[in-house]
Amino acid sequence: EAGVAQSPRYKIIEKRQSVAFWCNPISGHATLYWYQQILGQGPKLLIQFQNNGVVDDSQLPKDRFSAERLKGVDSTLKIQPAKLEDSAVYLCASNEGAGHNSPLHFGNGTRLTVT
Amino acid sequence: DAKTTQPNSMESNEEEPVHLPCNHSTISGTDYIHWYRQLPSQGPEYVIHGLTSNVNNRMASLAIAEDRKSSTLILHRATLRDAAVYYCIRGGTSYGKLTFGQGTILTVHP
Numbered sequence: 001e002a003g004v005a006q007s008p009r010y011k012i013i014e015k016r017q018s019v020a021f022w023c024n025p026i027s028g029h030a031t032l033y034w035y036q037q038i039l040g041q042g043p044k045l046l047i048q049f050q051n052n053g054v055v056d057d058s059q060l061p062k063d064r065f066s067a068e069r070l071k072g073v074d075s076t077l078k079i080q081p082a083k084l085e086d087s088a089v090y091l092c093a094s095n096e097g098a099g100h101n102s103p104l105h106f107g108n109g110t111r112l113t114v115t
Numbered sequence: 116d117a118k119t120t121q122p123n124s125m126e127s128n129e130e131e132p133v134h135l136p137c138n139h140s141t142i143s144g145t146d147y148i149h150w151y152r153q154l155p156s157q158g159p160e161y162v163i164h165g166l167t168s169n170v171n172n173r174m175a176s177l178a179i180a181e182d183r184k185s186s187t188l189i190l191h192r193a194t195l196r197d198a199a200v201y202y203c204i205r206g207g208t209s210y211g212k213l214t215f216g217q218g219t220i221l222t223v224h225p
Contacts, residue, residue, distance in 0.1 A: 056212060
């Protein structure tokens with residue numbers, strides 16, 4: 001099966017600019033997640049979607065980050081305006097549902113550098 | 116608060132078994148233990164998970180202590196491709212809301 005697709009692979013922007021990341025989950029996976037991974041740390045969940053509804057966005061900095069999954073399939077994550085501390089890898093993951101027997105499948109991420 | 120404790124790093128030789136420990140002394144009765152690994156420049160990859168019993172799959176074995184306060188991921192014969200960061204995660208009712216710690220960096224020597 002095709003894996004989770006993310007683009008772009010790399011992005012370099014200046015602070016205060018905006019940026020968007022795209023994710024296409026595995027076909028049929030109802031749940032989609034965005035994680036942020038700062039260098040040297042483990043991934044941190046930003047937002048979780050179930051189909052096209054938000055399940056958990058408690059750790060999403062809503063003053064600058066937004067995400068949508070309009071048709072319950074692919075998703076975009078946007079940062080506007082970017083700060084230096086947003087430099088990280090943004091990982092998208094998906095799974096069939098929220099049960100423990102449905103492992104997360106991660107994409108290879110978008111590496112964002114804010115200068 | 117990752118709620119699990121792992122050594123920062125471990126080393127192994129190729130073709131030898133590797134035992135990666137994880138401490139989760141405050142685990143609740145319904146929390147699963149999940150292991151993921153992350154190879155360089157890739158997203159995390161599922162390895163194995165379990166609740167109470169020891170578990171085996173094609174990638175690894177998971178040994179869970181009887182009191183469930185600790186567990187060990189076992190790679191039976193390490194290869195160079197197993198060099199990665201290994202994350203031990205407690206999965207509560209909100210499975211997708213996995214809280215990753217810093218993991219264990221496994222180095223495999225040829």
